Amino acid sequence: MLLSVEHLTTEFATNRGVAKAVDDVSFELREGEALGVVGESGSGKSVTALSIMRLVARPAGRITSGCVRFNDENLLDLSEDEMRRVRGKQIAMIFQDPMSSLNPVLSIERQMTESLELHEGMTRRQARRRAIEMLELVGIPDAPNRVDDHPYQFSGGMRQRVMIAIALSCSPRLLIADEPTTALDVTIQAQITDLVQRLRSEFTTSIIWISHDLGVVAGLCDRALVMYAGQVIEDGTVDDIFADPRHPYTLGLLRSIPRLDRPVTAELVPIDGSPPDLVSPPVGCPFQPRCAYSVARSLEERPPLQEVLTGHKVACWVDITKAAG
Amino acid sequence: MSGTTLAGPHLVDASGLKTHFTSRRGLPPLRHTTVIRAVDGVDITIARGETLGLVGESGCGKSTLGRSLLRLVEPTAGSLTFDGIDVIGADDGSLRRLRRRMQMVFQDPYGSLDPRMTVEQAIGEPLRIHALASGAKRSSRVRELLGQVGLDPRVGERYPHEFSGGQRQRIGIARALAVEPEFIVCDEPVSALDVSIQAQVLNLLDRLRAELRLTFLFVAHDLSVVRHISHRVAVMYLGSVVEVASRDRLYAEPLHPYTRALLSAVPVPNPRMEKGRQRMILKGDVPSPARPPSGCRFHTRCPLAIERCSVEVPILEEKRPGHVAACHLVDRVPPASRPTVAAAP
Numbered sequence: 001m002l003l004s005v006e007h008l009t010t011e012f013a014t015n016r017g018v019a020k021a022v023d024d025v026s027f028e029l030r031e032g033e034a035l036g037v038v039g040e041s042g043s044g045k046s047v048t049a050l051s052i053m054r055l056v057a058r059p060a061g062r063i064t065s066g067c068v069r070f071n072d073e074n075l076l077d078l079s080e081d082e083m084r085r086v087r088g089k090q091i092a093m094i095f096q097d098p099m100s101s102l103n104p105v106l107s108i109e110r111q112m113t114e115s116l117e118l119h120e121g122m123t124r125r126q127a128r129r130r131a132i133e134m135l136e137l138v139g140i141p142d143a144p145n146r147v148d149d150h151p152y153q154f155s156g157g158m159r160q161r162v163m164i165a166i167a168l169s170c171s172p173r174l175l176i177a178d179e180p181t182t183a184l185d186v187t188i189q190a191q192i193t194d195l196v197q198r199l200r201s202e203f204t205t206s207i208i209w210i211s212h213d214l215g216v217v218a219g220l221c222d223r224a225l226v227m228y229a230g231q232v233i234e235d236g237t238v239d240d241i242f243a244d245p246r247h248p249y250t251l252g253l254l255r256s257i258p259r260l261d262r263p264v265t266a267e268l269v270p271i272d273g274s275p276p277d278l279v280s281p282p283v284g285c286p287f288q289p290r291c292a293y294s295v296a297r298s299l300e301e302r303p304p305l306q307e308v309l310t311g312h313k314v315a316c317w318v319d320i321t322k323a324a325g
Numbered sequence: 326m327s328g329t330t331l332a333g334p335h336l337v338d339a340s341g342l343k344t345h346f347t348s349r350r351g352l353p354p355l356r357h358t359t360v361i362r363a364v365d366g367v368d369i370t371i372a373r374g375e376t377l378g379l380v381g382e383s384g385c386g387k388s389t390l391g392r393s394l395l396r397l398v399e400p401t402a403g404s405l406t407f408d409g410i411d412v413i414g415a416d417d418g419s420l421r422r423l424r425r426r427m428q429m430v431f432q433d434p435y436g437s438l439d440p441r442m443t444v445e446q447a448i449g450e451p452l453r454i455h456a457l458a459s460g461a462k463r464s465s466r467v468r469e470l471l472g473q474v475g476l477d478p479r480v481g482e483r484y485p486h487e488f489s490g491g492q493r494q495r496i497g498i499a500r501a502l503a504v505e506p507e508f509i510v511c512d513e514p515v516s517a518l519d520v521s522i523q524a525q526v527l528n529l530l531d532r533l534r535a536e537l538r539l540t541f542l543f544v545a546h547d548l549s550v551v552r553h554i555s556h557r558v559a560v561m562y563l564g565s566v567v568e569v570a571s572r573d574r575l576y577a578e579p580l581h582p583y584t585r586a587l588l589s590a591v592p593v594p595n596p597r598m599e600k601g602r603q604r605m606i607l608k609g610d611v612p613s614p615a616r617p618p619s620g621c622r623f624h625t626r627c628p629l630a631i632e633r634c635s636v637e638v639p640i641l642e643e644k645r646p647g648h649v650a651a652c653h654l655v656d657r658v659p660p661a662s663r664p665t666v667a668a669a670p
Binding site: 040041155157158185186187188189190191193194212213214215216217218219238239242243252253254256257258259260261264265267268269270271272274275 | 382383489491519520521522523524525527528531546548549550552553572573576586587588589590591592593594595596597598599600602604606607610611
C-alpha cells in the first residue's frame with residue numbers, strides 16, 4: 001500500500017467554536033491507482049489533501065489525531081525538514097488556481113530547475129534540459145523558448161499544464177490534484193484530463209484527484225471516496241459507486257444532477273436542505289437531517305464505514321437496496 | 326417587426342446586435358485604444374413563454390448579450406425590440422417602463438444583495454422604485470414573494486449573511502419577480518451553488534416560469550444544466566451565435582463543429598461511457614475578442630477547417646428545418662458520433 005490514512009482528524013478554531021473539517025477519515029491508495037475524492041464545498045476534501053501534505057494553515061488548523069502512512073512511514077511524525085524532502089519529491093500537489101502556486105516574478109525555467117537541483121541533484125544545465133522535456137510532454141508549444149517566459153504570459157489552461165509539468169518533474173510517487181480543472185472552460189478541461197490520462201500510461205504516479213464534478217472523476221479515476229461533513233461516507237471502485245451507489249447521499253447527488261447520458265426528465269430530484277454546520281454537527285449520522293432513509297439509530301449513533309460488498313464501503317445504518325426512501 | 330407596436334410572435338427580437346467596449350491604456354501620445362467586440366452581430370429571437378438557453382465558454386460574450394438585451398450595457402449597433410417596442414431608441418421614461426417588464430437574476434448570490442439591507446428592503450426596493458406598493462401592502466407583497474420562492478415568509482427582517490447560497494439565490498429571484506416581469510435574463514444562476522442545491526433552484530425557476538408565464542434567457546456554461554431547462558439553445562463563440570436549434574435537436578444532432586466539440590468535452594458521471602469515449606479535443610485557447618480571426622472565427626481551432634473558412638465569414642442560416650448554424654462545412658461533414666445522449670433510461 002502506497003498511502004494509508006488512518007483515523008485522520010483535522011480541526012479548525014473559528015470564532016464560533018471548533019470545526020472538525022476532517023473527522024476520522026480512513027482510506028488507502030495502492031501504487032499506480034487513481035483515487036477520486038468527491039463532495040461539496042465544506043465536505044473536507046481539500047483539508048484531507050492539505051493534511052496529508054502537512055500544509056494545514058496554523059495556528060487555526062491542527063491535525064488532532066490519526067496517522068498518514070506513506071511508504072511505511074508516518075508523515076505526521078516527520079520533522080519539518082524531513083517533510084520538506086517529501087513534498088515535491090515524493091508527493092506533489094497541484095491546485096485550482098495555478099497563479100497562487102507559481103511565483104509571478106520568476107521565469108518558468110527557474111521555478112522548474114530549482115526543485116530539480118534541490119531534489120535530484122542536477123546541474124542547472126541538466127535541470128533546464130529536463131524542464132524543457134517536461135513542458136514538451138505536457139503539450140506546451142515551442143517549449144525551448146517558452147521555458148524562459150513568466151507565468152502571466154500563459155493562459156489559464158497552459159498554466160495548469162505548467163503546474164503539471166513542475167509537479168511531475170521530480171517523478172513523485174503521488175500526485176494530489178485539488179480541483180485542477182474547476183476554473184477552466186470545458187474544452188480546456190478536456191485537454192487537461194486527456195493529458196493526465198496519457199501521462200498515467202507513461203508514469204506510474206498514483207493520483208488523488210479532488211473534484212466536485214462527478215463526471216471528471218468517473219472518467220479519470222479507478223476508485224472514489226465520497227465525502228460529506230468531513231467524513232468518508234462511501235468508498236469503492238468508480239464502477240460500483242456510479243452504477244450501484246449505496247449511501248443515500250451518493251444516490252441523491254447522482255439523481256440531482258442533470259446528465260447528458262440520460263433522457264431529460266421534467267423535474268430534477270434535489271436533496272432537500274443544506275449541509276450541516278461543522279461547528280455543531282448533528283449527533284449520529286451527519287446526513288440524517290436531509291435523509292429520506294433515516295432510522296432511529298441514525299439520530300443517535302454515527303454509522304461506521306463498513307464493507308457491504310467486496311471493495312465497496314458505506315457508512316449507513318440502512319441497506320438502501322432493501323429500504324424505501 | 327420594426328415600425329409597428331403590434332406584438333409579434335417574438336417577445337425579444339435582436340438583429341445585427343453589436344456591443345463593443347473600448348479600452349484605453351496609457352497616456353497620450355502613447356495611448357492605444359483597443360476595441361473588444363464582446364457581441365458582434367447577433368441575430369436572436371425569443372418567443373413568449375420559452376426558455377432560450379445560451380451557452381459558450383468564458384469570454385464568448387454570452388453575459389454581455391444578456392445584459393445588452395436589457396440595455397444594462399449599451400449596444401453599439403443593430404436593432405432590438407421587446408414586445409414590438411424599440412429598446413435601443415427608448416428614452417428614459419419608456420426605458421423605465423420597459424425595465425419593469427424585464428429583470429435579471431445574477432450569478433453571485435453573495436455579491437448581488439446589499440449586505441446592509443434586510444431581505445424585506447431588498448425585495449421591496451423595486452416595488453418602491455416603480456411605485457407599485459408601499460407600507461403594509463408592500464410588506465404583504467414581500468411575504469407573498471418569499472413564499473413563492475420557497476422561503477419562510479417571516480424571514481423579511483433578516484440580513485443576507487444569515488442565509489446560505491441557495492437561499493440567497495432565492496432572495497435574488499424574489500427580487501426579480503417583485504415587479505411582475507415578463508422576461509428574465511438568468512445569468513449563470515446556479516453555477517456558484519453546490520450540486521445538491523442546484524437542482525432545488527433549477528426546479529424553482531422552471532416552476533415559476535410555467536406558473537407566471539415567464540420568458541427566460543438562461544445564460545450558462547454548463548451544457549447539462551442548459552439541456553435540462555431550455556426549450557431552444559443558442560451557442561456562442563467569440564461574440565457570434567454559431568448555432569441555434571431546439572434543445573432535442575441541438576443535443577442529438579449538433580451541426581457546428583464547435584457545438585460538437587463542446588458536447589464531446591462534457592464529462593458524464595458514467596465510468597464505462599467515459600472510458601470508452603472518443604473526445605473531440607480542441608487545440609489551443611479561445612482567441613482574444615479584441616483581435617478575432619478572419620473568416621469563421623472558429624477556424625483557428627476547428628479540426629475540419631479548409632481554406633475558405635479563414636477567408637469567408639459563414640452566415641447563420643437554416644441548415645435543417647428550425648435549425649440554424651454558421652458553418653461552411655455542415656453538409657460536407659459526416660454526422661457527429663453522439664455517444665453522450667442515451668436513447669432510453
